[in-house]
Amino acid sequence: MRQAGRSLPEYRKLREGVAMLDACARPDMIVEITLQPVRRYGVDAAIFFSDIMVPLKAVGVDLDIKPGVGPVVAAPVRGPDDVRRLRDLEPDDVPYVTEAVGELVGELGDRPLIGFAGGPFTLASYLIEGGPSRHHEHTKALMYGEPALWAELMRRLSAITLEFLRVQIAAGASAVQLFDSWVGALSPEDYRTSVLPYTQQIFARLAEYDVPRIHFGVGTGELLGLLSQAGADVVGVDWRVPLDRAVQRVQPDTALQGNLDPAVLFASWRVVAERTDDVLARAEAADGHVFNLGHGVLPTTDPAVLERLVEYVHTRTAG
Numbered sequence: 001m002r003q004a005g006r007s008l009p010e011y012r013k014l015r016e017g018v019a020m021l022d023a024c025a026r027p028d029m030i031v032e033i034t035l036q037p038v039r040r041y042g043v044d045a046a047i048f049f050s051d052i053m054v055p056l057k058a059v060g061v062d063l064d065i066k067p068g069v070g071p072v073v074a075a076p077v078r079g080p081d082d083v084r085r086l087r088d089l090e091p092d093d094v095p096y097v098t099e100a101v102g103e104l105v106g107e108l109g110d111r112p113l114i115g116f117a118g119g120p121f122t123l124a125s126y127l128i129e130g131g132p133s134r135h136h137e138h139t140k141a142l143m144y145g146e147p148a149l150w151a152e153l154m155r156r157l158s159a160i161t162l163e164f165l166r167v168q169i170a171a172g173a174s175a176v177q178l179f180d181s182w183v184g185a186l187s188p189e190d191y192r193t194s195v196l197p198y199t200q201q202i203f204a205r206l207a208e209y210d211v212p213r214i215h216f217g218v219g220t221g222e223l224l225g226l227l228s229q230a231g232a233d234v235v236g237v238d239w240r241v242p243l244d245r246a247v248q249r250v251q252p253d254t255a256l257q258g259n260l261d262p263a264v265l266f267a268s269w270r271v272v273a274e275r276t277d278d279v280l281a282r283a284e285a286a287d288g289h290v291f292n293l294g295h296g297v298l299p300t301t302d303p304a305v306l307e308r309l310v311e312y313v314h315t316r317t318a319g
């Protein structure tokens with residue numbers, strides 16, 4: 001449940017006067033914010049508090065995360081010089097990540113900590129567009145028009161992503177999730193030629209470590225088959241594709257994560273319970289299931305509903 005913490009008053013209080021990226025660079029804040037939703041909701045795993053833009057900031061990209069907007073990049077990446085300036089990430093660039101993960105693993109005990117990073121297409125889109133984008137037009141212009149430059153950008157971003165995940169694994173994260181959130185903007189053929197080779201390599205390199213690998217994107221109904229060819233152990237599905245149908249699209253032996261519509265949490269409890277039952281029933285067709293929302297928690301979600309949801313899923317899946 002990404003951004004589960006954002007719905008909490010204790011999160012908003014802690015974040016008062018602290019910019020998002022400053023919070024992501026302070027081990028004390030990372031640890032506390034990561035633990036808040038675990039304490040309040042009793043979820044089975046914690047997701048590391050950071051952002052997909054943190055490693056890019058750490059290699060010197062001038063960017064900010066604006067409240068209610070998202071990542072904003074001062075000088076969008078559009079040409080060969082911009083791409084060449086993207087240097088590799090070194091563990092020493094993110095000492096606060098190593099420190100916070102280590103501390104969290106101690107605090108969490110048996111409860112797994114999920115580390116994460118942004119996928120190369122999604123990072124490229126923020127860098128090239130300069131911020132959140134509806135149509136990803138500059139990104140696609142570069143991808144279609146300058147394939148060699150695109151390949152170089154993908155190589156560099158994949159290396160940064162892989163290293164960011166390795167740092168978290170080395171510090172003790174017990175699973176990793178790759179958020180290539182916006183790949184749903186691509187046709188299957190474009191995804192296959194321009195993104196899949198890079199994510200495939202990321203997952204292949206991660207196979208050296210003994211940690212489950214999760215892969216997630218939004219609006220990926222038509223891409224689920226290809227997405228699962230990238231090689232993760234678990235594929236995250238948004239709410240648009242029922243899980244029993246998603247099973248038919250992914251590779252055999254792939255577990256699924258998802259996929260309650262986050263907006264359902266605004267309906268009456270009867271509806272929430274019915275929809276949750278439906279997700280759990282459809283998930284029985286899958287080779288393993290991680291119950292989750294189909295995307296992040298909406299910031300105005302009532303924490304009491306999330307609390308009840310976690311309890312309900314625990315009761316329904318006990319034994």
Ligand SMILES: Cc1c2[nH]c(c1CCC(=O)O)Cc1[nH]c(c(CCC(=O)O)c1C)Cc1[nH]c(c(CCC(=O)O)c1C)Cc1[nH]c(c(C)c1CCC(=O)O)C2
Pocket residue numbers: 001002003004005006015020047048049050051052053065066067068069070071116122179181218296
């Ligand atoms: C696309 C993307 C981003 N960040 C992330 C993605 C991929 C996942 C997805 O598909 O949603 C990933 C992310 N971002 C954050 C987490 C940490 C875990 C968690 O808090 O649950 C994770 C896993 C913290 C965050 N990242 C952000 C917040 C909210 C900022 C705040 O509270 O001030 C948090 C808790 C900001 C952010 N950062 C980003 C966006 C679009 C936003 C939202 C902007 C807004 O509406 O305010 C980029």
